[in-house]
Amino acid sequence: MMCRLMWILIIAGIFFHCPVFADAQWTKMDLPESYRNAAFSDIWGTSGTNLFAVGAGDSDTEGLILRYNGSGWEKMDSDGSTGLNCIWGSSGSDIFAGGTDNTILHYNGSGWKKMDSPNFTNNTCEDIWGISGSDVYAAGSGRILHYDGDRWRIISNTNMLPYHFMCIWGTSGTNLFAGGFYYDFGEVNYMMMHYDGSVWTQSTSGTGGMLMNIWGSSETNVYAVGGPGILHYNGSVWSVSGNGVGVNADVYAIWGSSALNVFAGKNDGDIFTYNGSVWNDSQSDNINTIMNLWGLSAANVYAAGENGTILHYSDRSDTNTDSSGGGGGGGCFVTILNK
16 A cells, blocks of 8 residues: 555655665764864765865864775875864865964865965954855854955955854855854854845844854755754744754754755754754764764765764765755655656
């Protein structure tokens, strides 16, 4: 009866996805002994055999970049940089990383080199995101920078100097979100700014700590995480999502393969998944802070965090090469084909 029903639904243009894969689980990736206590801030790659993790080594004065080739992790020369906070690329030979001391690095496929860029007010680049190798954005203390393939320039306003931006994401150069925090009489407040290509406006703000990360599947489906927990933007207003997920712990990381496959990582080590209806604990058995999440598909996701934490969520049926998404993060859902 079930098979008959499935065929009827497929013929009708409807296909069921059950994203909680029977064999999917989080496992800790093995690192060289020298880096098993390192603090990893971010992870990015082009495939399961070409991954890059950035952070700080035994000392915050050491900028750490590890590369995974499918069999093991190796350290890369970071051109004398200090602690690194973020990484993003348009391809395996066009990658950007940022961190302390106003550091923005570029990787051309053979090596990392520091780039010339305007200074952040507190000398820290917190996040990098882009649309292409000639349309890249960097967020940090007091400023938002844009790289056009030739040079970095400031695109934020002077009235944004008191803001410390922790994250940036968008769908285009005329639809950007940048979030973080500011101090108001000694109290830490969160804020989210929106850029339409010419003007920055405040999208939301409030008390309860800083915003740490942002991700979206479209301009009407955006998530921001941090001290307030998980916030969701529907294209008009921000509201609280994931009631209970942020209780007793801040949510630091967010990433998804689609609107129905979203992962959120917390500072107590928990990783939750969202299937479009509810948030569920993915049972990672991890106790270390998750700083960032990134993946190739719904069943091929990576998490980076403190104390040498690099986790891999995988299913043996996954091809390890799909970066477009599909599948999900908990419970079954329905996709309408040929919409």
